[in-house]
Amino acid sequence: MLRRLPSPNGPRIAFATVWGESSPILTALESILAVAIRLRGADASSLMCDRAFPACVRDSLGNHSMSIPAEYALSGLTPHRCRRCVHVINAYYKQSPIRQEQFSRFTQTDDLARIMELVDRLPQERYQTHVYRDIHVGEHAYASAVRETGRGTLMDSPYHWWLFRRHLIASILISDLTERMFQTVRPDRLVAPHGIYVDHGTICEVARREQIPVVVFSVSYRKDTIMLCHGDTYHKALVTEPHALWENMELSDTQRERLAGYADSRRRGTHDILTYHPSPVEEHAKIIKEIGLDMTKPVISLFSNVMWDAQLYHSYNAFENMLDWVLKTIDYFLKRPDLQLVIRVHPAEIKAEKKSMQPLKTEIENRYPSLPQHIKIVGPESDISSYSLVDISKATLIYGTKMGLEIALRGVPVIIAGESMNRGKGFTFDVESVDGYFQLLDRLSDIPRNTPEMMERAEKYGYHFYFRRQIDFPFLTDFQPGFPEKLKLTFDDLSALLPGRNDNLDLICDGILNGTEFVVP
Structure with a gap:
C-alpha cells in the first residue's frame, strides 16, 4: 500500500x-x-x-x-x-x-x-x-x-x-x-x-x-x-533514428528463433492487437487460381496502405500521394506484358473500425474501366494471405505500409516509393524520384533476391523493432x-x-x- x-x-x-x-x-x-x-x-x-x-x-x-x-x-x-x-x-x-x-x-x-x-x-x-x-x-x-x-x-x-x-x-x-x-x-x-x-x-x-x-x-x-x-x-x-541503435547487434540463435516465430505469427496476427485475416487463404495453388496468374511470367505485388491514415508531409515522397503512385505504376505496367502486377488493396479499407470512403479499387476502375490480363486487383474483402502472395512474388512495391520489413525478412526485394519506416535501413530499394522509381521497375525482370547482407540487416532491424522498440x-x-x-x-x-x-x-x-x-x- x-x-x-x-x-x-x-x-x-x-x-x-x-x-x-x-x-x-x-x-x-x-x-x-x-x-x-x-x-x-x-x-x-x-x-x-x-x-x-x-x-x-x-x-x-x-x-x-x-x-x-x-x-x-x-x-x-x-x-x-x-x-x-x-x-x-x-x-x-x-x-x-x-x-x-x-x-x-x-x-x-x-x-x-x-x-x-x-x-x-x-x-x-x-x-x-x-x-x-x-x-x-x-x-x-x-x-x-x-x-x-x-x-x-x-x-x-x-x-x-x-x-x-x-x-x-x-x-x-x-x-x-x-x-x-x-x-x-x-x-x-x-x-x-x-x-x-x-x-x-x-x-x-x-x-x-x-x-x-x-x-x-x-x-x-x-x-x-x-x-x-x-x-x-x-x-x-x-x-x-540512428542506425547505431541496431545495426551493430549480434543476434543469438534464441533471438533469431524468436524473430522468426513472431514474423510467421503475423500471417494470422495471433500475437498482435488486431488482425484482418484470422483464417487466411494461404495455399499457393489456390491463390494462383483465384487471381488467375500465369506463373510463366514474374509476379510483382503492390501492397497499398489506407489512403486517409496519417497523411503527413515527408520530404522524401517522390509522388504526390499514394493514389498518384498507384496510378503511375499501372500506367507503367500497361507497357510491360512480360510481367504481372498484382495490386493487393489493404484490408483495413473495409475491415477496420473506420471504413475508407475512397476505395482504391474504385479509383482504379474509374481511371481504367478495363485492365489487361497481366494486371490484377485483389480487393480488401479478399482473405487471400498477403504473405503467401509475397512468397510467389519476384519483387514487391510499397508506399507506406509497415509490411515492408516482413517482406524483406522473407528474402523478397522491396521497392519503397513513399514514407515507410523501412527506408534507408539497407534492406530495401528506396525511391527518391519518379524517374528513379521507373528505372528500378525497368530492372524488375533481373532483380535478385535479397543478398545475405540485406537479410542480416533486416533481421537485426526486425528484432530491434519488434522486441526492443x-x-x-x-x-x-x-x-x-x-x-x-x-x-x-x-x-x-x-x-x-x-x-x-x-x-x-x-x-x-x-x-x-x-x-x-x-x-x-
Whole structure:
C-alpha cells in the first residue's frame, strides 16, 4: 500500500491528455505513465482540453462554439462527443495525484472571431500549406480532415471545404492556447499520444518551437506493448533514428528463433492487437487460381496502405500521394506484358473500425474501366494471405505500409516509393524520384533476391523493432482498438509503479525524465 508521495521537486512533465471518450486506451496508458513519473519525484500535470477546442481529430464538431449548417448536421458526425470525452478523462484522473491544467483557462474573448477572420482572408487553395507563427497548421488540419472524411484527398465540395476550414481554425486556436499554457505551466518536457493531427500534432510542434523536448507514445502492434519516441510521431521518428541503435547487434540463435516465430505469427496476427485475416487463404495453388496468374511470367505485388491514415508531409515522397503512385505504376505496367502486377488493396479499407470512403479499387476502375490480363486487383474483402502472395512474388512495391520489413525478412526485394519506416535501413530499394522509381521497375525482370547482407540487416532491424522498440507493458492487458471495455489493470496498488518494481517501466520513465532512448537492451 502506497502511503506517501515523494515531493514533486523533479522536472515538470506535462501530459497532453486531450482525448478521452474516443481513445480510452491511450488515456489509460497516459494516466499510468503520469503516476509513475510522479512517484519518481517529477512534477507531473495533465493538460486537459475540457471542451476548449472547436474541433479535434476525434470530434469535428468540438465544443459547438462554431455554427454548424443544417445540411452538415446529419453528415455522420457525432454530436456531444466533446462532453463525454471530458467525462472519461475526469474518471481516469479522479483519484489520481496528477495536477490538471485546463486549456479553457487560457481562452480569450476575441480568439475565435480573430482566427475566423484570418482564415477567411486565405484563398482555399492555400489552406494546406498555411503556416501560423512557424506552426504548420495547414498540414495538421488537412491530415485531420481527410481522416474524418475517410479519404486520401479532399473533394472540391462545400462540405469538405467547410470541414477543412473548421480544422484549420481549430489548429490555429490550439497553437495559441498551447503557447499560453506553456508560458504558465513551463514544462521541462511534453508527453503526448500519437503526435499527429490537429490536436497533438499542433501541440507537439508548438513544444518543439519553444525548445521543449517532446516524447510521443502509442500502442504498438505486438500485444500488450507500447512504443515511445523522442521528438516526433513514430511515423517520422523511426525513419530517421540512428542506425547505431541496431545495426551493430549480434543476434543469438534464441533471438533469431524468436524473430522468426513472431514474423510467421503475423500471417494470422495471433500475437498482435488486431488482425484482418484470422483464417487466411494461404495455399499457393489456390491463390494462383483465384487471381488467375500465369506463373510463366514474374509476379510483382503492390501492397497499398489506407489512403486517409496519417497523411503527413515527408520530404522524401517522390509522388504526390499514394493514389498518384498507384496510378503511375499501372500506367507503367500497361507497357510491360512480360510481367504481372498484382495490386493487393489493404484490408483495413473495409475491415477496420473506420471504413475508407475512397476505395482504391474504385479509383482504379474509374481511371481504367478495363485492365489487361497481366494486371490484377485483389480487393480488401479478399482473405487471400498477403504473405503467401509475397512468397510467389519476384519483387514487391510499397508506399507506406509497415509490411515492408516482413517482406524483406522473407528474402523478397522491396521497392519503397513513399514514407515507410523501412527506408534507408539497407534492406530495401528506396525511391527518391519518379524517374528513379521507373528505372528500378525497368530492372524488375533481373532483380535478385535479397543478398545475405540485406537479410542480416533486416533481421537485426526486425528484432530491434519488434522486441526492443515495442516495449512490453504489463500494467494493462487486452488493449484492443475499438474495444475499451476489455481493458484490464493488472495491479491494484500504486506501489506497483514505484522505481525498481519493473525494468521496462524504469526504462520508460528514465527516457521521459532524462532523454535516454526508449529501447529495451
